[in-house]
Amino acid sequence: MLGASGFLGGELYRELHPYFDVYGTYHTPDEKLLKNQKFIEWDLEIDPIHYILQDLKPDIIISCLKGNFAGQVHVHERIAEFLLTHESKLIYVSSANVFDAFTNYPSYEYDKTLSGSVYGKSKIKIENTLMRLPNALFTIVRLPMVFGYNSPKVKEIKLLYDLNEAIEVFPNVVINATTHQKFTQQIHYIINRDLEGTYHLGSSDLIHHKELIEEICDALQLEAPLFKNVYSSNRDRYIAVLPKFHNLPEHLTITIEDVIYNSVKI
Numbered sequence: 238m239l240g241a242s243g244f245l246g247g248e249l250y251r252e253l254h255p256y257f258d259v260y261g262t263y264h265t266p267d268e269k270l271l272k273n274q275k276f277i278e279w280d281l282e283i284d285p286i287h288y289i290l291q292d293l294k295p296d297i298i299i300s301c302l303k304g305n306f307a308g309q310v311h312v313h314e315r316i317a318e319f320l321l322t323h324e325s326k327l328i329y330v331s332s333a334n335v336f337d338a339f340t341n342y343p344s345y346e347y348d349k350t351l352s353g354s355v356y357g358k359s360k361i362k363i364e365n366t367l368m369r370l371p372n373a374l375f376t377i378v379r380l381p382m383v384f385g386y387n388s389p390k391v392k393e394i395k396l397l398y399d400l401n402e403a404i405e406v407f408p409n410v411v412i413n414a415t416t417h418q419k420f421t422q423q424i425h426y427i428i429n430r431d432l433e434g435t436y437h438l439g440s441s442d443l444i445h446h447k448e449l450i451e452e453i454c455d456a457l458q459l460e461a462p463l464f465k466n467v468y469s470s471n472r473d474r475y476i477a478v479l480p481k482f483h484n485l486p487e488h489l490t491i492t493i494e495d496v497i498y499n500s501v502k503i
Contacts, residue, residue, distance in 0.1 A: 238262070239286075239312075240301035241276065244389055245330065245417060249301065252421035253428075260293055264304070281308045290319045297428060299328045306359035313363045320374045327374065328427065329367060333381045333412075333439070333478045335360045340470065343413070343443065343477035346379075346435040372433050378424070379478045381439040382446075384453065384500045385416030391500050394453060394462075403465035404454075406447035410469065413439035413477040414449060416499045419491045426489055436485070437478035444493045445473075456501045 238253075240246040241261020253259050254275070262279040277289060282305050290298070298316060302309050316327055334357035336344040350361045367375045384390050397404050415438055423438050447464070454462045484490075 238299045238301065239279075239281075240303060243301055243303055245383065245420065246299075246301035248417045249299065249421050249424055252425055256425075257428075260295070262289070281305065281312050286312050286315050287319070290316070290323075290325075294323065295325055297326050297328060299330070299424070301330045306355060310359055310362050310366075314366055317366050317370055320370060325374075326376070326431075326433075327367065328376045328378065328424065329363065331360050331364055331377050331379045332357065333379055333476050335364065335379065336478070337476055340472075340474040343411075343475050343479045344437075345479055345481040346437055346483055347481075376427060376433050377435045378427070379435065379437050379439075380415060380420065381412055381476070381478055382414045383417055383420065384414055384496050385418055386499060386502060388417055388500065391453065391457075394450065394459075395457065398454070398459045398462050401463065403463040404450060405465045405467055406450050407467050407469065408445060408447040409471070409473050410446040411443050411473050411475045411477060412446050412449070413441075413443050413479065414493065414496045415439050415491055416496055418499055419489070419495070423485060423489050426485065432483075434483055436483050437480045438485075439478045440491050440493050440496055441479070442493050443475075443477050449493065449497070452497050453500050456497050 238246055238250060238259060238261040241250045242263030246261065250259055250261050259275065261276050263276050264280055279289060281302060320327060334354055335350040335352055337357045338351040338353040352358045352361055364377055367377060394404055420438060
């Protein structure tokens with residue numbers, strides 16, 4: 238697993254390691270990770286990925302990488318080369334930002350991608366590299382905003398509240414969301430069923446960003462939090478990924494109500 242020391246990568250490692258022989262990469266030296274022989278120190282900007290792949294010969298590569306965008310593109314080009322010559326498969330964790338240039342409607346699995354952000358454009362480049370491979374060699378999962386108990390976004394809300402600083406909200410942005418708990422369950426299912434193609438792993442319903450943050454604050458019992466309204470347009474703008482072709486079983490779906498509840502309780 239690439240990026241196993243990050244938030245999503247770490248949660249996914251904890252979900253999968255009781256069932257699979259999981260190895261993970263990390264960038265920043267950490268005494269705990271140094272002692273874990275399943276973790277490999279690796280810097281995507283300077284260390285070739287080829288040696289790790291040749292050594293481990295993984296059946297499945299999961300990429301939750303963060304960091305330098307150009308470096309990520311290069312690494313995934315090398316992974317694509319490896320996939321063509323080995324019996325391996327890549328599960329690539331992408332983002333709703335591959336659609337952030339579209340504003341008038343939510344996006345589905347096979348809609349055309351178009352982004353106005355550097356982040357979204359790098360994700361599109363990686364997706365396009367993978368889509369030139371045979372379908373059996375990759376699965377793309379696109380995530381909206383990720384919340385959940387002790388997630389970075391919820392921690393940020395609590396920190397800003399404690400500092401009496403404004404929480405940035407987008408009143409005109411319509412989103413869906415998910416939690417790290419549901420994400421890890423969904424990836425586990427995708428692995429077990431050997432699913433391929435593109436999956437949108439967001440909530441089945443939509444909400445304005447400001448309304449979601451307000452409801453999470455209410456659930457956290459934060460009294461009179463400060464908000465900074467940021468308007469990117471005069472009309473509603475959608476950054477949401479919904480499934481149309483690849484629906485998961487009902488027990489693996491999530492709603493905004495679930496997102497709020499699981500952002501407060503484990």
